[in-house]
Amino acid sequence: MTLPQELEQKFSEIIGKYPPEYKKSALVPLLLYSQDALGKITPELVNEVARRVGVFPLQVEEVLTYYSMLHFPKPMGKYHVQICTNVSCQLTGGPELWELACKRLGLGHKEVSADGLISLEEVECIGACSWAPAIQINYDFHHFVTPEKLDELLDNLRQLQ
Amino acid sequence: MLFNEPSPLETKVLTRRFGLPNSDTVDSFLANEGFAAFRKAVTMTPEAIIDEVKKSNLRGRGGAGFPTGMKWGFVPRNSPKPKYIVVNADESEPGTCKDRLLMQYDPLQLIEGMMISALAVGAKRGYIYIRGEYRYLIDIMDRAIADAYAKGWLGQNIQGTGFDFDVFTHTGAGAYECGEESALLESLEGKRGVPRIRPPFPAVAGLWRCPTVLNNVETFASVPSILLMGGEAWANLGSPRNGGTRLFCISGHVNKPGVYELPMGFNLMRMINEVAGGMKGGRHLKAVIPGGSSCPILKAEECDIAMDFDALKAVNSMLGSGGVVVMDETTDMVKVALRIMRFYQHESCGWCIPCREGTLWLKKILTRVEAGMGQRNDPALLHELANNMLGRTFCPLGDAAAMPTISIVEKFRDEFDDYIRRSPMASVAEAETEVPVGV
Structure with missing residues (x-):
C-alpha cells in the first residue's frame, strides 16, 4: 500500500x-x-x-478493536462530534447537549450522516471537567458549551463542507 | 490565556510559570528557574536525589498516593538491563483535568522532572504516554522536546555533564484502563491495554520487562521544585505525611470551577466556598466526590475535612487524582450512580470476570431503578454485588467501580427507595428476583 x-x-x-x-x-x-x-x-x-x-x-x-478512538471497520464522519456526559458534564448540562445534538443531526451514538460529513458519539470523560460541559469536534476542545453555542458549532460544520 | 482566573488562596509552586509568555519554550523556562533543579541533581548521588524526594513526602498524584521516593528506591540500579522513565499522561479519571494544564503551560518542567528521575535510577530513555484525545498536548510536548534537543537539554552529553537522555511522546487511542500502570505498559508495548499480575512491579519488570519508573505527570512535575526548595521545605507546604501542593480540579455546581494549586490538607469547605466562589445560585451542598469518580462520595456534613490522603482514608474515601466534583441539593443521586457505572462498564477491559460482569450487572440494575422499574430488593442487591467485586480483580478498576456505588447506595438510600416506591415492580417478592448463590 x-x-x-x-x-x-x-x-x-x-x-x-x-x-x-x-x-x-x-x-x-x-x-x-x-x-x-x-x-x-x-x-x-x-x-x-x-x-x-x-x-x-x-x-x-x-x-x-480495543481502543475506542480507532474506528474499524466502520469509519466515523469527517467531523466527529463528541459530547461528554460523564459526571462533571452531567451536572452542568452535558445530557441536554447530547439530546440536542441527536435531534439536530438526526443521528444517534456512533452514527454517521449519509454524506459521511458528520458523526456523533457520546463520549466518556475528556478531561475538561472544570470547564464543563465540554465537547470535542475531532481534536478541538470546546468548553462551557451552551445549547446556543452547540447550535452555532453544528451550523459551522455544515458550512465548512 | 489561562483556563480559569487564579485564586489568591493558591500556593503557586508547580503552576508558578503558568501564564508567562512562551512558557513552553526553553528560553522562557531557563529565564525562570528552569533546569536549575537538574543542574543541582547532576552534582548529587542517586541516593541523595531519592533521599530528597523521600523527605518531601511526595505521594503519587495519579490516585494511589504511594510515596514516590520509595517507588524510585525499588528500581534495581545495578541491573544490566536498560531502565526507563514512563510518564502517565493518560488522564481520564472523571473529574480530573490538571495534567492537561501542566503539559500545556509548562511542558519543560515535566521533562526536567523526568531527567532528575533518570539521574536517580540510571535511565537513558523516557516515554510520555498521552491519551489520544489530547492531540494538541502531544504537539506541544513534541515541540518542547524538539526545542530541548536543539538547545542541548536532551540527547547525548547534556550540557557537558556526560548524562544522556532521550524523551519521546506516545499516543494512546481511547481507553481509561490504560491509565492503570500495568495496562499502560501493555499498551505502550503495542498490545491491548489489559493489566498485568503483580509482582513483579514495574520498578523491577516494567516496559519491555525492564526496570521502569512510572509516575503521573503531576508527580514528575513536582520533582524540580522539591530539588530546588529542598525536600523538607517542600514537605512543609502540605500536611504531615502529605507533602507539598496539589492541583485540585474543582467542577460541578460551584460559581468558579477551575484547577487550583493548593497545599495538601486544604479544607474542602474552604475550597468550595472561598476558592471556587461558593455554590451556584446559592443552593445547598449535597455531596462531593473528593478525588475523581472512583472515590467514595462524601455527604455535605462530611465535607469539613482536610484534603489529604490520610484524612480522606480515615472517612473511608480517597484523595485520588484531585478531581473534586461538587453537587448541590438538586442532584439526583440515582442518575449520578448510573452515569458513573455506565462509565466503568464501558471502560472495563474485560480481563477479570468480577469486573466485567459486575459492572454490567450493576449498570443493568441501576438502569432499571432509574427507569422506574426497580424492585424492592435492588438497593441490597447493588450493595451485595458491588461488595463482591472488591479486591477480586488484577487492577483497581473493579474496586473503582464498586466503591462509589456502595457509598452512594449507603448514603443516599432514601433516593433509591423513592424511585422504587413509584415502580410497578416494587412489590415483586424478593424470592422471585433472588440471585442464585454459588452458581
Whole structure:
C-alpha cells in the first residue's frame, strides 16, 4: 500500500521512537495517525501496519478493536462530534447537549450522516471537567458549551463542507 | 490565556510559570528557574536525589498516593538491563483535568522532572504516554522536546555533564484502563491495554520487562521544585505525611470551577466556598466526590475535612487524582450512580470476570431503578454485588467501580427507595428476583 508522503514521514518518525526489536509499540500510534490522515482504517491499512511492525494482520485487529478512538471497520464522519456526559458534564448540562445534538443531526451514538460529513458519539470523560460541559469536534476542545453555542458549532460544520 | 482566573488562596509552586509568555519554550523556562533543579541533581548521588524526594513526602498524584521516593528506591540500579522513565499522561479519571494544564503551560518542567528521575535510577530513555484525545498536548510536548534537543537539554552529553537522555511522546487511542500502570505498559508495548499480575512491579519488570519508573505527570512535575526548595521545605507546604501542593480540579455546581494549586490538607469547605466562589445560585451542598469518580462520595456534613490522603482514608474515601466534583441539593443521586457505572462498564477491559460482569450487572440494575422499574430488593442487591467485586480483580478498576456505588447506595438510600416506591415492580417478592448463590 502506498501512503501519502506526509504520512510516510510520520510513520518513520513514529517507528523511530522505539528500539528496533520493539517496533510493535508503534502499532496504535500508526493506526491513529493513519486514520486521521486517510479518514478511515481499511483492511489494506491493517495489512500495511502489520507489515511495518512485523506482526500478523490479525494481531493488529486484535489490538485495534480495543481502543475506542480507532474506528474499524466502520469509519466515523469527517467531523466527529463528541459530547461528554460523564459526571462533571452531567451536572452542568452535558445530557441536554447530547439530546440536542441527536435531534439536530438526526443521528444517534456512533452514527454517521449519509454524506459521511458528520458523526456523533457520546463520549466518556475528556478531561475538561472544570470547564464543563465540554465537547470535542475531532481534536478541538470546546468548553462551557451552551445549547446556543452547540447550535452555532453544528451550523459551522455544515458550512465548512 | 489561562483556563480559569487564579485564586489568591493558591500556593503557586508547580503552576508558578503558568501564564508567562512562551512558557513552553526553553528560553522562557531557563529565564525562570528552569533546569536549575537538574543542574543541582547532576552534582548529587542517586541516593541523595531519592533521599530528597523521600523527605518531601511526595505521594503519587495519579490516585494511589504511594510515596514516590520509595517507588524510585525499588528500581534495581545495578541491573544490566536498560531502565526507563514512563510518564502517565493518560488522564481520564472523571473529574480530573490538571495534567492537561501542566503539559500545556509548562511542558519543560515535566521533562526536567523526568531527567532528575533518570539521574536517580540510571535511565537513558523516557516515554510520555498521552491519551489520544489530547492531540494538541502531544504537539506541544513534541515541540518542547524538539526545542530541548536543539538547545542541548536532551540527547547525548547534556550540557557537558556526560548524562544522556532521550524523551519521546506516545499516543494512546481511547481507553481509561490504560491509565492503570500495568495496562499502560501493555499498551505502550503495542498490545491491548489489559493489566498485568503483580509482582513483579514495574520498578523491577516494567516496559519491555525492564526496570521502569512510572509516575503521573503531576508527580514528575513536582520533582524540580522539591530539588530546588529542598525536600523538607517542600514537605512543609502540605500536611504531615502529605507533602507539598496539589492541583485540585474543582467542577460541578460551584460559581468558579477551575484547577487550583493548593497545599495538601486544604479544607474542602474552604475550597468550595472561598476558592471556587461558593455554590451556584446559592443552593445547598449535597455531596462531593473528593478525588475523581472512583472515590467514595462524601455527604455535605462530611465535607469539613482536610484534603489529604490520610484524612480522606480515615472517612473511608480517597484523595485520588484531585478531581473534586461538587453537587448541590438538586442532584439526583440515582442518575449520578448510573452515569458513573455506565462509565466503568464501558471502560472495563474485560480481563477479570468480577469486573466485567459486575459492572454490567450493576449498570443493568441501576438502569432499571432509574427507569422506574426497580424492585424492592435492588438497593441490597447493588450493595451485595458491588461488595463482591472488591479486591477480586488484577487492577483497581473493579474496586473503582464498586466503591462509589456502595457509598452512594449507603448514603443516599432514601433516593433509591423513592424511585422504587413509584415502580410497578416494587412489590415483586424478593424470592422471585433472588440471585442464585454459588452458581
